[in-house]
Amino acid sequence: MKITVSSLLLLLVCSVSTGQPETTTQVCPQDIHAVLREMTASLAQLKVEVTSLQKENQAYAAKLKELEKQETEIDKLKEQLQVTQVAFSASLLASGSKTIGPSSTHTTLIFKHVLTNIGSSYDPNTGMFTAPVRGAYHFEWYIGVHASSTAAVLVKNTNHIFTAHQNQTSGYGSSSQGATLLLEVGDVVFLRLWQNDKAFDNQNHITTFSGHLLFTV
Incomplete structure (x- = not known):
C-alpha cells in the first residue's frame, strides 16, 4: 500500500x-x-x-x-x-536339451527360463519363490522324463506338500500336480527332485513351474 x-x-x-x-x-x-x-x-x-x-x-x-x-x-x-500383483512362470532350461539327475540326494530344481515374473518374487538363480504378502497362492508344475521315473515335490519352507510322480519305462512321459497354499510373508516355495529320479527339458519347455497370488488374507 x-x-x-x-x-x-x-x-x-x-x-x-x-x-x-x-x-x-x-x-x-x-x-x-x-x-x-x-x-x-x-x-x-x-x-x-x-x-x-x-x-x-x-x-x-x-x-x-x-x-x-x-x-x-x-x-x-x-x-x-x-505387492498384490504376483505371478510367475518358468521352464527348467534356458536353452538346449538336458536331463537332470539322477542324484543320491534330493535336488532343488532351478527353473532358468523365466517367461513371467510379475512382482519379482521368483528367483531364477535359486529356484525359490518368496511370498511378498500373506495370502493364498496357487502353484502348478509339470515334469517331463525319458524312460525313467520322476518325482518332483513341492516344498514350503522345509515341508513337503504334494508330489508329481511318473514311472516311464520307455519313451517320453510327464507328470503334473498343483496346490493352493496359505503363505505368510517370507515363506519360500520351490520344487525338489527326488533322489535317484530324473527330469527332462528341451527347447519346447516341457518341464515348468508356475504360481500366482489368488488373494491376500
Whole structure:
C-alpha cells in the first residue's frame, strides 16, 4: 500500500520567507495533528493488509501440506497394489536339451527360463519363490522324463506338500500336480527332485513351474 506523504511534505516546507529585509517565519497552516492522524490511519490499513496476507499464506501452507499428505497416501496405495500383483512362470532350461539327475540326494530344481515374473518374487538363480504378502497362492508344475521315473515335490519352507510322480519305462512321459497354499510373508516355495529320479527339458519347455497370488488374507 502507498502511504500518502503530501501532508508530510507540506510540514517540511511550512517555513517560508516574507521578502522583508528581516526574515520572519510564518506558522504552517496545516494541522500537524491531522497529518499524524492520516499517517496513523495509513499504517493501520497497512497492518490490516499484512495480516490478511499472512492469513492467506497460512491457508496456502495448509493446503500444500494436505496435498503432500494425499500424494504420500497415493504412493502407499500404489506400492500396495504392486505387492498384490504376483505371478510367475518358468521352464527348467534356458536353452538346449538336458536331463537332470539322477542324484543320491534330493535336488532343488532351478527353473532358468523365466517367461513371467510379475512382482519379482521368483528367483531364477535359486529356484525359490518368496511370498511378498500373506495370502493364498496357487502353484502348478509339470515334469517331463525319458524312460525313467520322476518325482518332483513341492516344498514350503522345509515341508513337503504334494508330489508329481511318473514311472516311464520307455519313451517320453510327464507328470503334473498343483496346490493352493496359505503363505505368510517370507515363506519360500520351490520344487525338489527326488533322489535317484530324473527330469527332462528341451527347447519346447516341457518341464515348468508356475504360481500366482489368488488373494491376500
